[in-house]
Amino acid sequence: MHKLNNMKKLIRALFLTQVLVSGFYSCKNQEEAKAESTVVEIDRELVVNMEDRGIKIQPTMYGIFFEDINFAADGGLYAEMIKNRSFEFTLPKIGWVEPNSDRHSYNNESGILSVVKYSEEGTNHNFARVEVKNDGGYALINEGFRGMGIKEDAQYDFSVKAAKRSGDIQKIKLQVIDSLDNVLGETSVTPDSDSWKTYESTFTANTSEMKAKVKITFEGEGEIDLDMISLFPQDTWKGRKKGLRKDLVQLLDDMNPGFLRFPGGCIVEGRTLARRYQWKKTVGDIEDREILVNRWNTEFAHRPTPDYYQSFGLGFFEYFQLSEDMGAEPLPILGCGIACQFNTGELVPMDEMGPYVQDALDLIEFANGDTNTAWGQVRADMGHPEPFNMKYIGIGNEQWGPAYIERYKVFEKAIKAKYPEIIIVSGSGPFPEGDYFEYGWKQLKQMNAEIVDEHYYKPPKWFRENADRYDSYDRKGPRVFAGEYAAQTVATASPDNKNNWNAALSEAAFMTGLERNAEVVHLTSYAPLMAHTDGWQWTPDMIWFNNLESFGTPNYQVQKMYATNAGTDLLKITEGGEKIIGKDGLYASAVKDAKTNELIIKVVNTSEAGQNLSISVEGGNTQENVDVLIMAMDDLEAENSFKEPMKISPKESSATIDGGQLNITLPSRSFSIYKVKI
Ligand code: AHR
Numbered sequence: 001m002h003k004l005n006n007m008k009k010l011i012r013a014l015f016l017t018q019v020l021v022s023g024f025y026s027c028k029n030q031e032e033a034k035a036e037s038t039v040v041e042i043d044r045e046l047v048v049n050m051e052d053r054g055i056k057i058q059p060t061m062y063g064i065f066f067e068d069i070n071f072a073a074d075g076g077l078y079a080e081m082i083k084n085r086s087f088e089f090t091l092p093k094i095g096w097v098e099p100n101s102d103r104h105s106y107n108n109e110s111g112i113l114s115v116v117k118y119s120e121e122g123t124n125h126n127f128a129r130v131e132v133k134n135d136g137g138y139a140l141i142n143e144g145f146r147g148m149g150i151k152e153d154a155q156y157d158f159s160v161k162a163a164k165r166s167g168d169i170q171k172i173k174l175q176v177i178d179s180l181d182n183v184l185g186e187t188s189v190t191p192d193s194d195s196w197k198t199y200e201s202t203f204t205a206n207t208s209e210m211k212a213k214v215k216i217t218f219e220g221e222g223e224i225d226l227d228m229i230s231l232f233p234q235d236t237w238k239g240r241k242k243g244l245r246k247d248l249v250q251l252l253d254d255m256n257p258g259f260l261r262f263p264g265g266c267i268v269e270g271r272t273l274a275r276r277y278q279w280k281k282t283v284g285d286i287e288d289r290e291i292l293v294n295r296w297n298t299e300f301a302h303r304p305t306p307d308y309y310q311s312f313g314l315g316f317f318e319y320f321q322l323s324e325d326m327g328a329e330p331l332p333i334l335g336c337g338i339a340c341q342f343n344t345g346e347l348v349p350m351d352e353m354g355p356y357v358q359d360a361l362d363l364i365e366f367a368n369g370d371t372n373t374a375w376g377q378v379r380a381d382m383g384h385p386e387p388f389n390m391k392y393i394g395i396g397n398e399q400w401g402p403a404y405i406e407r408y409k410v411f412e413k414a415i416k417a418k419y420p421e422i423i424i425v426s427g428s429g430p431f432p433e434g435d436y437f438e439y440g441w442k443q444l445k446q447m448n449a450e451i452v453d454e455h456y457y458k459p460p461k462w463f464r465e466n467a468d469r470y471d472s473y474d475r476k477g478p479r480v481f482a483g484e485y486a487a488q489t490v491a492t493a494s495p496d497n498k499n500n501w502n503a504a505l506s507e508a509a510f511m512t513g514l515e516r517n518a519e520v521v522h523l524t525s526y527a528p529l530m531a532h533t534d535g536w537q538w539t540p541d542m543i544w545f546n547n548l549e550s551f552g553t554p555n556y557q558v559q560k561m562y563a564t565n566a567g568t569d570l571l572k573i574t575e576g577g578e579k580i581i582g583k584d585g586l587y588a589s590a591v592k593d594a595k596t597n598e599l600i601i602k603v604v605n606t607s608e609a610g611q612n613l614s615i616s617v618e619g620g621n622t623q624e625n626v627d628v629l630i631m632a633m634d635d636l637e638a639e640n641s642f643k644e645p646m647k648i649s650p651k652e653s654s655a656t657i658d659g660g661q662l663n664i665t666l667p668s669r670s671f672s673i674y675k676v677k678i
Pocket of ligand 1: 067264265455484528
């Protein structure tokens with residue numbers, strides 16, 4: 001015992017001398033400096049074998065799960081700044097205020113807004129009728145999505161549909177104002193017709209403001225009808241008119257995602273069948289996309305959001321287009337005739353499944369069909385005659401039990417009969433174990449399902465302890481889509497959950513197991529994706545944003561490190577011939593990238609101690625220079641924020657391979673990637 005301690009002390013002293021004298025990697029920031037001074041307790045010998053195992057890392061391995069939760073679409077990715085622009089919310093004046101009006105008096109002196117129905121039929125039911133009694137005195141204010149983010153010198157597009165009814169209103173003026181009524185930018189349009197007509201105008205903002213509002217006033221008196229009152233920044237993703245928020249898409253694109261799953265999540269299912277997501281209602285002219293209450297609006301008593309609706313300005317066409325922009329496979333998930341089983345669990349009778357199945361077939365035609373097909377023509381009319389080359393479709397989000405399997409079979413039969421090449425994603429329910437999960441998997445396996453979606457919202461510890469989850473999965477069975485997962489620091493969906501380093505590091509450790517099992521795990525995605533700081537319902541989330549800024553959490557940084565270093569072929573990395581799955585907090589996986597000719601080693605150290613690794617590379621030759629990316633932080637509670645968006649983010653450095661051996665020091669609580677040319 002005494003001898004062993006002496007030996008340990010000697011190794012530690014030798015190691016620290018080496019670090020101090022030569023440095024195994026260059027130290028570029030405080031965290032690294034701190035890590036270097038950590039007492040190194042553990043010395044390990046790892047071996048990477050570069051022989052080809054014939055196991056591919058699928059290009060879809062690391063992707064994105066998008067759901068309109070937490071204001072991710074309206075109020076987030078979709079850059080429209082006016083809330084309830086077409087007066088279609090259940091209470092149709094939500095979002096609009098008439099500051100000079102007494103809402104209890106119909107003899108209002110300045111003017112009055114009433115909401116009128118075009119018709120119960122169709123999709124755009126309502127419009128606003130404004131009676132201006134007092135020239136210049138009447139105003140309508142829109143509060144936006146918890147305010148509007150306005151940027152100095154940026155240009156904005158205002159548009160409105162209007163029809164003059166009586167009197168003579170000569171101008172509709174739009175001003176962007178701050179809380180003190182200062183005007184940050186303004187423009188106007190001149191209505192000249194008693195028929196519906198769209199008017200457009202642009203302006204430049206003179207000041208930046210996070211919580212601006214829009215004020216609409218009128219010149220002249222009379223009655224005028226208004227609809228689709230809209231305000232967009234011009235500087236959108238790819239400069240598309242009425243497009244997507246650039247900074248948010250940039251964060252997604254930077255991840256180099258292998259796929260984009262949309263539109264959810266439970267939002268697919270609806271709390272009732274009547275309120276399920278119907279993709280056909282989200283394509284075509286924007287004003288004809290029928291608004292639907294967002295299922296998350298009152299789901300959680302702790303975060304009610306009664307003003308949360310879906311305008312579908314971000315609809316299925318836009319999702320396909322976004323996938324294409326990012327080089328990601330589009331992966332739409334469709335409802336399967338079951339409303340959310342956490343809510344009503346309403347079922348479509350088996351003999352009434354026809355329209356639901358037809359929706360799936362029509363979606364494939366919309367995405368891939370020739371322009372001489374009905375739905376291919378709709379796509380072409382929207383500006384994309386080329387097919388989107390969709391390869392995957394998901395049937396059901398998080399359903400369970402015999403009702404799901406029974407309905408899934410109907411879809412599978414119809415889709416495979418018409419489109420045998422389409423790969424179908426099925427689901428194993430909301431939990432990663434238990435009766436629903438076992439039943440679902442058993443049935444789906446018997447049916448030779450192609451890909452099964454699994455969801456897990458679990459404590460960080462679970463992630464650290466389950467890095468071997470897929471080691472025992474049948475290599476000949478269905479492939480796995482780890483479609484929704486995230487470490488929950490308090491409890492599933494607790495409002496107190498944090499996107500802290502503990503959660504992110506635990507996910508990084510777990511992900512070595514996803515990678516090591518690339519033979520069965522073909523797609524993976526963190527969930528949920530995005531949250532507005534003032535409009536969220538569910539936490540943790542990968543990206544946080546307000547009306548002007550956004551940042552990636554440590555969890556985002558972990559996902560990005562994996563996705564941008566995914567590689568193409570799985571290699572073996574072992575310690576004493578064994579997998580490295582958590583002994584003393586060490587996790588590792590290795591891949592080759594045949595496109596860049598690189599060996600990529602990922603190592604996670606969740607322990608408090610630094611680890612002194614000596615990694616031998618067998619079965620191939622490497623160059624000497626190793627590029628290193630390290631994310632390290634001793635404080636497990638640490639988070640990124642608007643103030644310090646990159647507090648926990650990878651730092652670059654370098655190391656060398658000497659005599660086929662890479663000697664490195666893993667900082668305590670760190671995730672590192674080592675890349676070397678083969
Ligand atoms: O990601 C949030 C929700 O969690 C998803 O909508 C649902 O599929 C899961 O229960």
